[in-house]
Amino acid sequence: MIVSMFQETTLFLVCGLGSLGQHCAMALKKFGVKVVAIEQTMPKSWEFPELPNFFEELIIGDCRQIEILERAKLKKCRSVLIVTSDEEVNAQTALTVRELNDNIRIVMRCGQENLNQLLNQQLGNFFADDPTQLTASAFALEGLGDETIGFFAINNYRFEVTKHQIKGSNSWFYGRKLYELNNKKRRVLSHINTQNKNFKGFYKWELNSPLNVGDTLIYVELVDEFSLRNYQSLPQVKKRRKQWQEGVTIFLSRFKLELSQLGNFSLLRQVRTVVLVCSLLIIILLIIGTFLFQFYYPDTTLIYAFYATAILLLGGYADLFGNFEPIAPIPPWLQFFALSLTVIGTAFVGVLYAALTEALLSAKFQLIRPRPIIPQKDHLVIVGLGKVGQRVANYLKEVKQPQVGITFNPDFDRTILSDIPLIIGNLKESFIQGNISKAKSIIITTENEMLNLEIALMARSVNPEGRLVIGAYRKGLSEKLTHLLKNAQVISSYAVAAEAFAGAAFGENILSLFRQQNQTVLVTEYQIESHDTLNGLLIVEISYGYDVLVIFYQNKFQEIKLMPSLEIRVEVGDRIIILGTVDGLKRIEQGNILLTSRCWGVRINWIPHQDAAFEGANAITRISGCDLALARKLMESIPNTLPMAFYQHQAQYLIRELSKVLIKAELINFFPD
Numbered sequence: 001m002i003v004s005m006f007q008e009t010t011l012f013l014v015c016g017l018g019s020l021g022q023h024c025a026m027a028l029k030k031f032g033v034k035v036v037a038i039e040q041t042m043p044k045s046w047e048f049p050e051l052p053n054f055f056e057e058l059i060i061g062d063c064r065q066i067e068i069l070e071r072a073k074l075k076k077c078r079s080v081l082i083v084t085s086d087e088e089v090n091a092q093t094a095l096t097v098r099e100l101n102d103n104i105r106i107v108m109r110c111g112q113e114n115l116n117q118l119l120n121q122q123l124g125n126f127f128a129d130d131p132t133q134l135t136a137s138a139f140a141l142e143g144l145g146d147e148t149i150g151f152f153a154i155n156n157y158r159f160e161v162t163k164h165q166i167k168g169s170n171s172w173f174y175g176r177k178l179y180e181l182n183n184k185k186r187r188v189l190s191h192i193n194t195q196n197k198n199f200k201g202f203y204k205w206e207l208n209s210p211l212n213v214g215d216t217l218i219y220v221e222l223v224d225e226f227s228l229r230n231y232q233s234l235p236q237v238k239k240r241r242k243q244w245q246e247g248v249t250i251f252l253s254r255f256k257l258e259l260s261q262l263g264n265f266s267l268l269r270q271v272r273t274v275v276l277v278c279s280l281l282i283i284i285l286l287i288i289g290t291f292l293f294q295f296y297y298p299d300t301t302l303i304y305a306f307y308a309t310a311i312l313l314l315g316g317y318a319d320l321f322g323n324f325e326p327i328a329p330i331p332p333w334l335q336f337f338a339l340s341l342t343v344i345g346t347a348f349v350g351v352l353y354a355a356l357t358e359a360l361l362s363a364k365f366q367l368i369r370p371r372p373i374i375p376q377k378d379h380l381v382i383v384g385l386g387k388v389g390q391r392v393a394n395y396l397k398e399v400k401q402p403q404v405g406i407t408f409n410p411d412f413d414r415t416i417l418s419d420i421p422l423i424i425g426n427l428k429e430s431f432i433q434g435n436i437s438k439a440k441s442i443i444i445t446t447e448n449e450m451l452n453l454e455i456a457l458m459a460r461s462v463n464p465e466g467r468l469v470i471g472a473y474r475k476g477l478s479e480k481l482t483h484l485l486k487n488a489q490v491i492s493s494y495a496v497a498a499e500a501f502a503g504a505a506f507g508e509n510i511l512s513l514f515r516q517q518n519q520t521v522l523v524t525e526y527q528i529e530s531h532d533t534l535n536g537l538l539i540v541e542i543s544y545g546y547d548v549l550v551i552f553y554q555n556k557f558q559e560i561k562l563m564p565s566l567e568i569r570v571e572v573g574d575r576i577i578i579l580g581t582v583d584g585l586k587r588i589e590q591g592n593i594l595l596t597s598r599c600w601g602v603r604i605n606w607i608p609h610q611d612a613a614f615e616g617a618n619a620i621t622r623i624s625g626c627d628l629a630l631a632r633k634l635m636e637s638i639p640n641t642l643p644m645a646f647y648q649h650q651a652q653y654l655i656r657e658l659s660k661v662l663i664k665a666e667l668i669n670f671f672p673d
Helices: 019-029 066-071 087-100 113-123 136-144 236-296 302-313 317-321 332-366 387-398 427-433 449-462 475-484 493-505 539-546 582-590 610-624 628-634 648-659
Strands: 011-015 034-039 057-060 079-082 105-109 126-129 148-154 157-165 186-192 216-223 380-383 403-407 422-424 441-444 467-472 489-492 509-516 519-527 549-554 560-562 575-580 600-606 664-669
Touching: 011 019, 019 034, 019 079, 019 493, 066 087, 079 087, 079 493, 087 105, 087 113, 105 113, 105 493, 113 126, 126 493, 126 509, 136 148, 136 387, 136 441, 136 467, 136 489, 136 509, 148 509, 148 519, 157 509, 186 549, 236 302, 236 332, 380 387, 387 403, 427 449, 441 449, 449 467, 489 493, 493 509, 493 519, 493 582, 519 582, 539 549, 539 575, 539 582, 539 648, 575 582, 600 648, 610 628, 610 648, 648 664
Parallel strands: 011 034, 011 079, 034 057, 079 105, 105 126, 380 403, 380 441, 403 422, 441 467, 467 489
Antiparallel strands: 148 157, 157 216, 186 216, 509 519, 519 575, 549 560, 549 575, 600 664
């Protein structure tokens, strides 16, 4: 939902001015809205010195109290961002806010997914996520390297964002024009060459430019399953060699594992054989002893003789013969036999205890799946297996990347992430066991920033060529780490998450995010309503006018189109999903369409026949949105310049469509430099 009249309600409330709260306030500042803040105590330090002057009002108090929320003009606020570090306080505040305002948008910090879903069902107009979990995909993608920079799923459709540099003329991209790469499964996001080295927008490149060696291409593509582009880009010979080497390594590892399991099975079988033999021996001795005692003492019943033998087998020799003064003397051989029964019975009890212990231990360890063997090289190491580390590991499993998890928590639940190698120990030993020196990437996700710094420095010393991804939470430390470790990727979790929280505050659903050349690109869902700024626009106008990319369209009849045509008009009840930066979302929110870029025209020079004129008028109507009668009238007087302004890519698209029916047209700049 996008409010078209941006000035109607521009007051936003931020509860909690910790690091995340301050970053959220700064993200809202980019939208030019008024912000009221509530904090329990005045912050001792500000990560952004200019921030206190930005607030419309700063209230010191408990955000759970009704009088504090009323003082913050809650009923006049469009959204409230509840981002304190205490999840219980956040939940209580959300419930109180909904009691006071039925329509306000609630954005809450909380890492409990089940609670978030329940609150969403009960409160409505609600968004909640944990900042560290929200940015886990950014950690995973940075660890993968330069090729795969984003992946996400929408309605079970998988999308992958790839950054590919053309390194030789053998690349299938080489020599092709950029517009040729756009199809039903792929859209180009950015083209970077020697003239355009930085990302400045989705369409700041020339569609008709051919791709050359050294150019970098960023594109989003619909895929069947997530994969690693850098692996696929290997030459075929090297790829086969790598596959063969990996196959041999896996075979040997499994062979060793099977030998180990076979040895264990053989040992268990030997123990069970001993138990079986001992059991048979005990039964035989029990029968012999019963008949011997009953034969030597005819007056004794068979049952008493059986019990006497059983007592001897259970170690009861002293009970029967210790103070026993028989009427008739007992032959020495019978006493020796009785003593032998006791010794053999005691040994049998020991074997029985050992077998029971072995059975219990085997049952316990069978519940825990054996973990894979630690890779020797070219793997990713995740240091810190908290919430963000576990989510990073799950992301990496989706792309089938070899990885190792390291945690310093001795009480870590070993049933978690049971299908990846795990190392639990101190820092130095973990580095040796995890083969850090030969790892492709080291991803550091612990919540202790000083520990992250120590790990980063150690990792750089033992593996100077490895990719280093470091998590940071405070603005100052992230900047210093960036300067200290030049080639490291430092991700400020709160800074990245704040952009998503700010986008969600305007009523949109943030599905995912990824980083593109130090900018955060948000995967954002829009439900079109009658008063929205997107209502009635063509997708071509949304894309070029707001500098975003529409990758998903679903109309009110639930018909889905992936990488939809630019000619579709968005109407009430439709659902679209876009890729856009915070600046793009800001323009959509304000209805600030880029009219200055709409400065291109199309001049039609020649039409071969009347049928071409008929099809050309249809193309003009589809792509420009003008009236069909006007388009047909324009085609009657040729040569002629169309009286409507286009975006450059839109005009070039129209010219290509006209060329399909042999109409000759050219691009005109209405405002040349």
